[in-house]
Amino acid sequence: QVHLQESGPRLVKPSETLSLICTVSGDSIIDGAFFWDWIRQPPGKGLEWIGRIHHSGTTYYNASLRSRVTISLDTPQNQFSLRLISVTATDTGVYFCARRSQNSGWFDPWGQGTLVTVSS
Amino acid sequence: DIQMTQSPSSLSASVGDRVTITCRASQGISMYLSWYQKKPGKAPKLIIHGASSLQSGIPSRFSGSGYDTEFSLTINSLQVEDFATYYCQQGYGTPLTFGGGTKVEI
Numbered sequence: 001q002v003h004l005q006e007s008g009p010r011l012v013k014p015s016e017t018l019s020l021i022c023t024v025s026g027d028s029i030i031d032g033a034f035f036w037d038w039i040r041q042p043p044g045k046g047l048e049w050i051g052r053i054h055h056s057g058t059t060y061y062n063a064s065l066r067s068r069v070t071i072s073l074d075t076p077q078n079q080f081s082l083r084l085i086s087v088t089a090t091d092t093g094v095y096f097c098a099r100r101s102q103n104s105g106w107f108d109p110w111g112q113g114t115l116v117t118v119s120s
Numbered sequence: 121d122i123q124m125t126q127s128p129s130s131l132s133a134s135v136g137d138r139v140t141i142t143c144r145a146s147q148g149i150s151m152y153l154s155w156y157q158k159k160p161g162k163a164p165k166l167i168i169h170g171a172s173s174l175q176s177g178i179p180s181r182f183s184g185s186g187y188d189t190e191f192s193l194t195i196n197s198l199q200v201e202d203f204a205t206y207y208c209q210q211g212y213g214t215p216l217t218f219g220g221g222t223k224v225e226i
Contacts (some may be wrong), residue, residue, distance in 0.1 A: 011179040036214075047164075047207060062215040096163065105211015106154040106169040113163060 002026040004097050004111035012118050014075075016086040019090055021074075022097030022111060029078055030055040036080045037099040037107065039072060042093040051102060087118045122146055122210050126219035133224060139195045141222045143208035148188045152212035155184055155193045158205045158221070167206075170195060198224070 007021035010037050022036070026110060029036055038050040051061035053071045063071050070083040098107040123146035133139050143153065166175045168184035171191055181196040197201055201223040204226060208219040 005165075046220045048211075049216040050219070070131060092145075101169075101211075104154075104170055105152050105208070105209075105216060106166055107156070107164070108166040108175065110163040110165075110171075 002099065004099065004109060006095060006097050006111045006114040007110075009116065010114065010116060012087055013065050013120050014088055015086055018082070018087050018091060018095075018116055020082045020095055020114065020116070021098075022080050022082075023033070024099075025080050026082070027071060027099065029080060030075055031066070033102055035040070035101045035102055036071075036073075037098050038082045039096045039098060040093045041096070041113075042090070045093075050080060050082065050084075050095075055100075071099055089118050092116065092118045121215055122149060122213050122217050123140055124210055124217050124219040126135065126222050128178045128205075128206055128222060128223050129220060130223040130225065133198050134226065135198055135200060139198055139200065139224060141193045141208075141224075143186075143191045143193070145189045145191075145210055145212075149210045149212035151187055152210055153184075153186065153191045154209045154211060155182075156206060156207045157202075164207065195224075206214055 003025045012018045035052040037052040041047050053059045056058045068085045073080050094113040095115045098110040100107050125144045143207045151171040154168050156164040159163045167178045172184045205221045205223045207221050
């Protein structure tokens with residue numbers, strides 16, 4: 001059974017960098033059939049796709065965040081990570097990692113999510 | 121960006137009811153439509169992909185239909201464990217986008 005788990009600091013100061021890691025078990029991130037994605041949900045709002053990475057290292061980001069976001073792989077650890085620079089309070093929310101089918105675009109499974117608060 | 125509009129945003133129902141949620145895409149997305157169930161503090165769960173394919177392990181009371189721009193999720197004989205928020209998501213174009221959610225409550 002595939003399992004994803006997010007980890008990282010829960011509190012980040014404004015203007016600093018948000019960094020999260022997603023640890024994958026039960027599948028290999030070099031599985032070519034999938035992308036590895038980050039999604040977030042601000043408090044009381046809907047879901048926003050952040051971006052994805054493929055095992056080849058190619059990335060694609062939501063244009064709304066492209067100037068501030070980096071997704072990278074750590075294949076020996078079977079992890080992928082998210083970096084979001086210059087955060088503000090609007091970056092507060094629950095951050096999810098997920099595996100996505102390349103062919104059909106559905107996400108399964110998802111991590112449980114981690115709440116990151118941007119505050120001084 | 122492809123906008124996904126869900127309706128209603130919330131609904132009240134009882135155990136045993138039949139519930140239908142709709143999702144409209146701002147442009148054609150063929151069958152690249154998925155539905156997720158989300159409970160507080162839990163990971164979203166994939167229930168329907170390809171507009172109408174039931175994900176493995178999901179009860180058959182869930183069904184999906186639609187094509188292009190109009191889609192629906194139906195829950196037959198609502199159970200206690202089905203009270204949650206449901207989201208649609210298009211996988212046709214980037215950025216991938218989600219509907220605003222439908223909260224199903226008692």
